Amino acid sequence: MIKLEQLFLKVAQPARYAGGEYNSAPIKKDAALKFLLCFPDVYEVGQSNLGCKILYGLLNSRDDTCCEMCFAPWVDMGELLKKHQLPLFSLGTRSPAKNFDMLGFSLSYELGYTNVLYMLELAGLEYYAIDRKENDPIIIAGGMCSVNPAPFASFFDLIVIGDGEEVTNKIADLFVANKAEGKSKKEFLKKASKLEGVYVPSVHNVNKDIIKRTAVKNLDKAYFPKAVQVSNVEAVHNRANLELFRGCGRGCRFCQASFITRPVRFKSPTVLAKQAKNLIESTGYEELSLSSLSSCDYPYFEELMKKIKPMIEKNKVRLSLPSTRVDAFTTAFVEGGRKGSLTFAPEAGSQRLRDAIKKNVTEEDVLSSCAKAFSQGFSSVKLYFMIGLPSEASEDINGIIDLVKKIKASYKKHATNKKGLRLSVSAATLVPKPFTPFQWEKQITLGEITSIQTKLKDALRPMAIKFSGHNAFVSKTETALSRGGMEVANVLAFVAKKGGFFQGWTEHFNYELWQEAFLACTGKPLESYENEINEKDTLPWDFIDVGIKKEYLLQERKKTWGLEK
Secondary structure, eight states: OOOHHHHGGGSSOTHHHHOOOBTOOOOOTTOSEEEEEEESSOHHHHTTOHHHHHHHHHHHTSTTEEEEEEEOOOHHHHHHHHHTTOOOBOTTTOOBGGGSSEEEEEOOOGGGHHHHHHHHHHHTOOSSGGGSOTTSOEEEEESGGGGSOTTTGGGOSEEEOBOOHHHHHHHHHHHHHHHHTTOOHHHHHHHHTTSTTEEOTTTOOTTTOOEEOBOOSOTTTSOOOSSOOBOSSOOTTOSEEEEOEEOOSSOOTTOHHHHHTOSOEEOOHHHHHHHHHHHHHHHOOSEEEEESTTGGGOTTHHHHHHHHHHHHHHHTOEEEOSSBOGGGOOHHHHTSSBOOOEEEEEESSSHHHHHHTTOOOOHHHHHHHHHHHHHTTOOEEEEEEEESOTTOOHHHHHHHHHHHHHHHHHHHHHOOOTTOOEEEEEEEEOOOOTTSTTTTSOOOOHHHHHHHHHHHHHHHGGGTOEEEEOOHHHHHHHHHHHHOOTTHHHHHHHHHHTTOOOTTSTTTOOHHHHHHHHHHHHSSOGGGGGSOOOTTSOOTTTTEEOSOOHHHHHHHHHHHTTOOO
16 A cells, blocks of 8 residues: 555645644644644645634643644645545644544635535545544634634534634633543533534524624733744745734724624734744744734834834844735834835725725825835835725726826835836625625626726726736625525535535636536525625524624615615
């Protein structure tokens, strides 16, 4: 029989599977809880996920727990594992996934759902929780997508809703005690169902029970690793990641993260400076990302920059701020560190539409922030917009083109860097997400998406501006998966059984397969999920309490259309 290591030379990027990452935790062979933290995408994507790094460190900080990592094997490795009847394995010890006590999956993107089934299949485990045996691992889900667990609930024993730090320790404590007492999986799940932020599909009744999201109250006291794994191959986001705060007080009406991560909780500059020092010294990364939903809204930014600027300059580390709020852009950032690219998200081209979606920034905010950045030596800017927003008209699309022209003119006037402006524009299609004021809205049609994208592309290309529009078919599938109910589980199983994995990757995405699956399993076309939802209808996620009242979301929806009293 062929050995696992022999397969490494037959696949692209064998370092994805080799293990031994720098800063990996020691293996505790006699641990009471053996936990396999799974990310349902390729290694380079998963190694960029801060949540996984936090949970990996947290679980391994326990004396009674050993946690290893596992990522979805790329297609070539997956085919070889099946061919040679070798199981999905952990990176640390290359142990079969099926031998662990728990498998925890982080769900951050709807099109990654079938990869969970791909990994269960490779592990030799049944898709549906009801079909698995007493000695099979407990399968857990968590992550941003868990606020609507209905589409995938049938596959999991336990689903964490909200922040994972505190509840993960409670789940681990329960398991270790349950194991010591010789109790069954069923008894463990019954106990776990009483924890705040834990949904147990086999115990809870979605028509009667309300599952309240759990949230870390004090981020300064929350666990954060002193060192994180450094990936063997270059990760998608190959940098140290520092979380300034959680939540967002802006409340942009399209933004799910803004609503499901409330309230806003800040870390202190002292704690952040210590964490930054630990990350820089323990990893050797050349870039430090100051990440949050709106990083420049951090109220102690100047104090933080004073604390970390010396170590940044000493170690020649570049600072980055993902998706910067144009009206909160600060000279404290642009004056510090090496100059990378900046990302601004005006979202809409006109002031009327920006006001309607509660993106309360003005054209002057955009232009002044760009001028400030250009005068400080920045020459690369990415702009993010959305199309298909409620009440959108042709004038709003024209506004995107006009704004880009003005930014180009600003560069000519204010730039101190003579490299030339590198300007790119990206336009995503609105996906009406659960727990937003737009959760009831109609999504624009495939034809409308294509028409708007073509208009923008034709207008921007002569200006030597790179334009990218999100795949319209992917947007349709995302909408169906994010707004779907329990019926979608069978759709996911259908797609998985036909090999529909890595659906978040352009070369593997198969819209026809998704259409076939929805018709076969629900009797409805996939596109039916784009329709406006009646405000009086019961929603598949109504049994989840994220701390936002439905009445408030309805009020915000009315404000979008100017219908509030």
